[in-house]
Each structure stands twice: as C-alpha cells, then as structure tokens.
Amino acid sequence: MEKNKNFEVIIIGGSYAGLSAAMALGRSLRNVLIIDSGKPCNIQTPHSHNFLTQDGKTPKEISAIAKQQVEQYNTVSFLNDLAINAQKTSLGFEIKTENGKTFTVKKIILATGVKDIMPSIKGFSACWGISVIHCPYCHGYEHKAVRTALIANGERAFHMAPLINNLTDDLTILTNGSMDFEESQLKKLKENNIEVIEKEITEIEHEKGHIRKILFKDGSKENFLTAYAAIPFEQHTAIPINLGCELTEQGHIKVDFFQQTTVDGIYACGDNSSPMRSVAYAVATGNIAGAMVNKELSSEQF
Incomplete structure (x- = not known):
C-alpha cells in the first residue's frame, strides 16, 4: 500500500460504515484505501445492542471481526492515519494525511462519524x-x-x-x-x-x-x-465542508437515498449523514454507499 498512491476509492473512516462500504467494494474488485485514525466516537460504550448476530458484543469486538473479514479482500488496503485535507482535481480528488502522505482517488466515501459536544457538567x-x-x-x-x-x-x-x-x-x-x-x-x-x-x-x-x-x-x-x-454535535472533520458538501439544518451531511452527497463523486454514510445513530444503520448505509460507488465506477468504465 505504501507504494500505491492512486486508488479508485478512498474511504475516510474505518469503523462500521466504512468497513461495510469497503466490503461491498472489495467484493467488486475495487482498488480501495481505508484511512482511519482509530478513534471511534463510541470508544467508551461498554456494549452494542439492537444489531442482529452481534447483540451484546463490545463495539471493539464488532469492529475487529469486521476488519478481519474485510482484510480477506486483497484489493482493500488500510492506513492508520488521519485525513486532514481533500481537494478536487481534474481526475478526481487529492487527499492529504496528518503524516504527510498524499493520495489521488476517483471517488470518496466519507464515513467519518460525528463529534459529540459535551456540556460543561462535571462528570x-x-x-x-x-x-x-x-x-x-x-x-x-x-x-x-x-x-x-x-x-x-x-x-x-x-x-x-x-x-x-x-x-x-x-x-x-x-x-x-x-x-x-x-x-x-x-x-x-x-x-x-x-x-x-x-x-x-x-x-x-x-x-x-x-x-x-x-x-x-x-x-x-x-x-x-x-x-x-440530547446534546449537540459537529462533523468529525472539516473535509466534507471544504469539498463543498451541503449540510442539513441539523448539521448532517446531506445525502440522497443512495448516500450520494451534493458533490459528484463523494458519498457519505453512517452517523455523519443521519440522526439514526446505530451500528446497524451505519452498516446498512455503508453497504449502500459501497454498492453505489461501484455502480458509478462500472458505468463510467463500460
């Protein structure tokens, strides 16, 4: 992966939504990079529920199983880093990371989650x-x-x-x-x-x-x-806004039924684009985003 700087799809965020999107793309033989900094918003949650086959497991357990399964698809690569900037280019997009790496990509899937804003209440x-x-x-x-x-x-x-x-x-x-x-x-x-x-x-x-x-x-x-x-939140990263993605009145990334944002070539899934904050919903929307990105790439290549 270190030698490869060009990808068909880069997924920013490697938790449930991002891994679900990666599986759909890996099974479609797409050249994918997942960039994740390893800091999920539910890191303090002891158990996850209301997700068939995984009810009662810890968030870490579910993520570990998911990553292990996605790793079986050899066209999917992982990078432990933080995406800090992205910009449109004539061929797609360019993404830069905190550790100084630069990648070019045709399509972006934002699976970046949200950041809860804690009130100033002790404890x-x-x-x-x-x-x-x-x-x-x-x-x-x-x-x-x-x-x-x-x-x-x-x-x-x-x-x-x-x-x-x-x-x-x-x-x-x-x-x-x-x-x-x-x-x-x-x-x-x-x-x-x-x-x-x-x-x-x-x-x-x-x-x-x-x-x-x-x-x-x-x-x-x-x-x-x-x-x-019920506490306020903000997008976990400024990348969607910097790329021109519209937000809803509530502050989520605006997407259609196929997880397409208002910017061509950019999709979003999981908590960043819906008030339905659950593992099951993140996995479902990630699967849709991955499938739709593959369809778009397939149509462009056909």
Missing part, C-alpha cells in the same frame, strides 16, 4: 455511553425500569419522552434551565406522570461512569441510575 463525559446514553433502541433495554432522567428541553425532550416512558414508569425531564414546552406538551407530560425540573445541573455524581446522583446549582440533589441526553 457528564465520564458517564457518556455508560449510564448517560443517547438512544433508547441502542441501550434502553439494559436501563429499563429504573429511575431515569432525560436531560433535554423543548421539542427534543418531548420527542424522546414517549420512547423512554415506554421503558420506565419513573421518568423525569431535566431542562438544565428554563423549560421550553407548549402548554399542550406540559399537559401530556403531566398525564403520563413525567415531572419537569427546570434547575441548572452542575454535576453528575458517579462511580466509574455509573450515575448515582445529579446535583443542581441550588444545592439540591436527585437520585438517578440512568440519564438520556
């Missing part, structure tokens, strides 16, 4: 992915029937409340400041015995990432064992 980051979770489908079953907090406000909180309420009868919404609900929403929350606490959160007391108490600015405390949180 939050230590609990993220362990007992402070983002998705009732990925982690809710393991945190069912316990006193649960939802750290969110307004429409986002109201959207998540029914999903979480289905898993526990003891749910409290923590708005971390003044609430932003319509009267009809407050009425519905009250009907379902969901309390709303408007106090500002200062700290999450925990033991090795497992919540024990949530502390508020006024000095009060509440006991919880689990908290869901």
Whole structure:
C-alpha cells in the first residue's frame, strides 16, 4: 500500500460504515484505501445492542471481526492515519494525511462519524455511553425500569419522552434551565406522570461512569441510575465542508437515498449523514454507499 498512491476509492473512516462500504467494494474488485485514525466516537460504550448476530458484543469486538473479514479482500488496503485535507482535481480528488502522505482517488466515501459536544457538567463525559446514553433502541433495554432522567428541553425532550416512558414508569425531564414546552406538551407530560425540573445541573455524581446522583446549582440533589441526553454535535472533520458538501439544518451531511452527497463523486454514510445513530444503520448505509460507488465506477468504465 505504501507504494500505491492512486486508488479508485478512498474511504475516510474505518469503523462500521466504512468497513461495510469497503466490503461491498472489495467484493467488486475495487482498488480501495481505508484511512482511519482509530478513534471511534463510541470508544467508551461498554456494549452494542439492537444489531442482529452481534447483540451484546463490545463495539471493539464488532469492529475487529469486521476488519478481519474485510482484510480477506486483497484489493482493500488500510492506513492508520488521519485525513486532514481533500481537494478536487481534474481526475478526481487529492487527499492529504496528518503524516504527510498524499493520495489521488476517483471517488470518496466519507464515513467519518460525528463529534459529540459535551456540556460543561462535571462528570457528564465520564458517564457518556455508560449510564448517560443517547438512544433508547441502542441501550434502553439494559436501563429499563429504573429511575431515569432525560436531560433535554423543548421539542427534543418531548420527542424522546414517549420512547423512554415506554421503558420506565419513573421518568423525569431535566431542562438544565428554563423549560421550553407548549402548554399542550406540559399537559401530556403531566398525564403520563413525567415531572419537569427546570434547575441548572452542575454535576453528575458517579462511580466509574455509573450515575448515582445529579446535583443542581441550588444545592439540591436527585437520585438517578440512568440519564438520556440530547446534546449537540459537529462533523468529525472539516473535509466534507471544504469539498463543498451541503449540510442539513441539523448539521448532517446531506445525502440522497443512495448516500450520494451534493458533490459528484463523494458519498457519505453512517452517523455523519443521519440522526439514526446505530451500528446497524451505519452498516446498512455503508453497504449502500459501497454498492453505489461501484455502480458509478462500472458505468463510467463500460
């Protein structure tokens, strides 16, 4: 791989979506390079769920099996590095890495994920992915029937409340400041015995990432064992924006049903292009992206 600087496809990001795209392309005999820095966003998550055949495995286990299987296709190469820049050329694209390598490529698949922006609450980051979770489908079953907090406000909180309420009868919404609900929403929350606490959160007391108490600015405390949180995110890399890819209002890379971005020759898959953050969805969209890139290359060569 070190001698080869020209590829048909470069996949930036080698986690679930990127490896899934690589498998589709490797099985189509495409000359592919995966550039990955080895820092997945779910590195702290103890177990992955809601993915057939892999339910309950650690994220690292799933990635290791996936990489081992993709390595069987000898047209796929791996580079442990960080892609830092990409630009359009007359023949496709040029990609540069942190370690000074430069590659030329016909098509790019962005499987770069997103970066969660942690709130300035002491203990939050230590609990993220362990007992402070983002998705009732990925982690809710393991945190069912316990006193649960939802750290969110307004429409986002109201959207998540029914999903979480289905898993526990003891749910409290923590708005971390003044609430932003319509009267009809407050009425519905009250009907379902969901309390709303408007106090500002200062700290999450925990033991090795497992919540024990949530502390508020006024000095009060509440006991919880689990908290869901709706927090902001940003793209993990500026490469999509620098290449001219449009983003949605929520900040995801805009793609069509075939994972094509708004820039010809660039596809995106996984968390960077959808709010459906799950391993299963990342694998599915990666498979689609790989197949569509192969179709595009095949049509151009035919």
